[in-house]
Amino acid sequence: MYDTIVVGAGSAGAAVAARLSEDDGRRVLLLEAGPDYRSADAVPMLRGVEPGKVHLARELAASHTFPDLVATRSSAQQPLPYIRGRGAGGSSAINGLFAIRPPREDFDGWAAQGCTGWSFDDVLPLLTAMESDQDFPDEPYHGAHGPTPIVRPRREDFATVDAAVDRITERLGHPWAPDHNAPGSTGVSPYAYNSFGTERVSTNDAYLEPARERPGLEVRGDALVDRVLFSGSRAVGVRAVAGGTVVEFRSAEVVLCAGAIHSPAILQRSGIGPAAELRELGVDPLTDLPVGHGLQDHPGITLALGLHEPVDYGGLPERGQLCVRFDTGVGEEPDDGMLGTPGALGVGVTAGGVIGWVNRVSSTGRVRIAGTDPALDPSVDFDMLSAPEDMQRFRAVVDELRRIAAAPEMKEIAAFTALGAELVSPETPMTDDEFARFSLTNVVDTVHASGSCRMGSPDAPDVVVLPWVPRANTNLTAILVGEKIARDIRGGRTG
Numbered sequence: 001m002y003d004t005i006v007v008g009a010g011s012a013g014a015a016v017a018a019r020l021s022e023d024d025g026r027r028v029l030l031l032e033a034g035p036d037y038r039s040a041d042a043v044p045m046l047r048g049v050e051p052g053k054v055h056l057a058r059e060l061a062a063s064h065t066f067p068d069l070v071a072t073r074s075s076a077q078q079p080l081p082y083i084r085g086r087g088a089g090g091s092s093a094i095n096g097l098f099a100i101r102p103p104r105e106d107f108d109g110w111a112a113q114g115c116t117g118w119s120f121d122d123v124l125p126l127l128t129a130m131e132s133d134q135d136f137p138d139e140p141y142h143g144a145h146g147p148t149p150i151v152r153p154r155r156e157d158f159a160t161v162d163a164a165v166d167r168i169t170e171r172l173g174h175p176w177a178p179d180h181n182a183p184g185s186t187g188v189s190p191y192a193y194n195s196f197g198t199e200r201v202s203t204n205d206a207y208l209e210p211a212r213e214r215p216g217l218e219v220r221g222d223a224l225v226d227r228v229l230f231s232g233s234r235a236v237g238v239r240a241v242a243g244g245t246v247v248e249f250r251s252a253e254v255v256l257c258a259g260a261i262h263s264p265a266i267l268q269r270s271g272i273g274p275a276a277e278l279r280e281l282g283v284d285p286l287t288d289l290p291v292g293h294g295l296q297d298h299p300g301i302t303l304a305l306g307l308h309e310p311v312d313y314g315g316l317p318e319r320g321q322l323c324v325r326f327d328t329g330v331g332e333e334p335d336d337g338m339l340g341t342p343g344a345l346g347v348g349v350t351a352g353g354v355i356g357w358v359n360r361v362s363s364t365g366r367v368r369i370a371g372t373d374p375a376l377d378p379s380v381d382f383d384m385l386s387a388p389e390d391m392q393r394f395r396a397v398v399d400e401l402r403r404i405a406a407a408p409e410m411k412e413i414a415a416f417t418a419l420g421a422e423l424v425s426p427e428t429p430m431t432d433d434e435f436a437r438f439s440l441t442n443v444v445d446t447v448h449a450s451g452s453c454r455m456g457s458p459d460a461p462d463v464v465v466l467p468w469v470p471r472a473n474t475n476l477t478a479i480l481v482g483e484k485i486a487r488d489i490r491g492g493r494t495g
């Protein structure tokens with residue numbers, strides 16, 4: 001019998017389990033579907049900080065992702081692979097390491113929607129406690145002693161594409177903000193990373209590694225949780241397939257951190273979800289809730305660059321170095337557009353890119369189990385750009401990419417520029433209808449799935465609980481959710 005079972009050792013789950021294990025006498029079981037391993041035993045490719053050199057599709061698919069998981073981005077597309085991390089550290093073990101906070105408006109907006117304790121002022125102490133900022137440790141809104149190191153590239157070291165985008169966007173009127181994690185900052189910034197030197201720092205490294213010797217923490221890999229077990233309406237444990245055997249683990253409470261795709265699937269298999277649909281699949285509904293609804297990711301598009309010369313990183317790691325947050329002018333939401341440089345693409349040709357995405361999203365999709373087998377990935381449909389304001393914002397983002405493509409600095413470094421998978425010339429004029437077709441066909445995800453069990457469902461505390469996808473890459477927010485849940489549980493227990 002455990003005090004707490006945490007399901008999923010990813011960004012949120014590792015933080016929850018490690019923080020709870022700080023309490024003497026508390027017994028915590030962390031169950032992870034993928035492999036568990038100590039930091040020192042991480043696959044060498046995953047220790048590095050160059051996302052373009054991590055071969056997720058080729059070498060790591062079976063061990064560190066869900067290789068059969070697919071998702072439909074828009075109504076004009078067929079399902080395509082969707083990447084989620086698997087194993088200790090979850091997606092933080094395979095991600096791009098960009099470490100950016102959402103703006104105040106997201107937190108205050110969630111609080112205004114009834115998410116008590118989520119205003120920016122409420123969560124700022126946790127944001128500072130979870131980081132050790134290498135560049136601004138003395139600022140009151142930063143921390144110097146937390147588990148996750150944060151560091152920024154220097155503007156004078158920007159590589160070829162980043163330097164060009166920096167010059168262009170400055171001329172286009174975007175202000176320079178040396179720290180995008182400072183409250184109120186916007187515009188062009190060095191993209192902060194959660195890494196240390198040339199070493200990745202996943203939540204397996206930052207949270208679990210220092211906690212592993214604690215007597216109260218047990219981590220079990222290769223443990224695929226099927227469902228939550230209930231006594232009446234109270235969660236009393238989980239059923240899992242662990243080491244090939246069906247096992248039941250008992251606990252006083254269960255914290256689901258299996259991510260935005262798999263947490264709703266576990267809840268649905270447990271009878272918590274849209275009752276009529278669950279009955280059709282042979283699941284007895286316990287509670288009729290819209291679990292799986294509300295799914296979001298940032299709708300994105302890439303400006304591909306055919307470069308004259310390979311990118312010069314000046315001996316630094318080959319990763320993206322810059323992001324730009326800006327107002328699209330559609331509605332009242334600030335920072336609703338974002339651009340980023342993804343860094344070396346690892347595709348073996350002299351190419352680069354600038355990605356743009358809608359940062360404040362209205363459209364929602366669905367996660368739905370396709371059957372009751374826990375090994376079967378759910379069906380995922382994002383329905384991106386279905387809300388008219390998202391399409392308008394997407395147009396503003398594409399227009400910004402067009403301006404960048406047309407700039408003399410870009411002509412200097414790139415022989416050609418092209419938008420989306422269809423490689424459309426940025427100069428191609430489009431009517432509204434043509435643009436809608438182009439967008440629905442070419443929109444991509446940014447691997448920031450969120451919102452599929454929004455708050456009100458207390459059993460699923462990672463980014464899945466947020467009312468909308470944060471205006472930022474989502475890893476820091478997922479860790480924050482884990483920190484906050486642990487704080488709330490510990491506070492409840494200790495009074």
Ligand SMILES: Cc1cc2nc3c(=O)[nH]c(=O)nc-3n(C[C@H](O)[C@H](O)[C@H](O)COP(=O)(O)OP(=O)(O)OC[C@H]3O[C@@H](n4cnc5c(N)ncnc54)[C@H](O)[C@@H]3O)c2cc1C
Pocket residue numbers: 007008009010011012013031032033034083084085086087088089090091092094095096097098099100223224225226257258259260262263266374447448449462463464472473474475476478
């Ligand atoms: C390729 C990639 C690149 C990214 N790049 C960035 C970036 O640069 N910056 C950024 O901020 N964000 C990035 N993200 C997004 C960010 O990493 C995620 O939003 C964040 O890690 C999600 O945290 P989570 O705890 O919700 O889920 P995860 O970290 O995905 O953890 C979920 C865990 O649950 C486990 N699990 C699932 N189902 C079960 C089950 N049935 N039983 C037991 N365990 C289960 C999984 O194996 C996984 O370990 C990226 C994501 C990906 C995939």
